[in-house]
Amino acid sequence: MKLIDIVKMGDALSNPIRIKILYILNEQPRNIYELAKELELSRPVVYAHLRKLEEANLVESDLVLEGSRAKRIYKARDFKFCIDNETIKKLFEEK
Secondary structure (H helix, E strand, C coil): CCHHHHHHHHHHCCCHHHHHHHHHHHHCCEEHHHHHHHHCCCHHHHHHHHHHHHHCCCEEEEEEEECCEEEEEEEECCCCCCCCHHHHHHHHHCC
C-alpha cells in the first residue's frame, strides 16, 4: 500500500457518518435516496460522503435500470486497514 492510499483511506474513515455508511452498505447495497433516508441526512451531504469513500476505494457503485430510470447503487468493497510502525517504516524505506 502506498502512502497516498493510506492517507485517503484514513481520511475516509475519520468521519463517523462514513463509517456508518460502510456499516449500512455491508448489510445491503443501496441507492442514495435509501441512504439519505436511513441516515436522516440530505442527499447532497450523503453524496459528498460517498464520494470520499469511493476515492478511497472503500465503496463502489453501478448504474442499474429500474423501469425507464437509472439509479446508482452503492456497495461496500472488501478491505482491511491496518497500520503500524513497521508499515510506516516500509513506506519510507522502499524506493
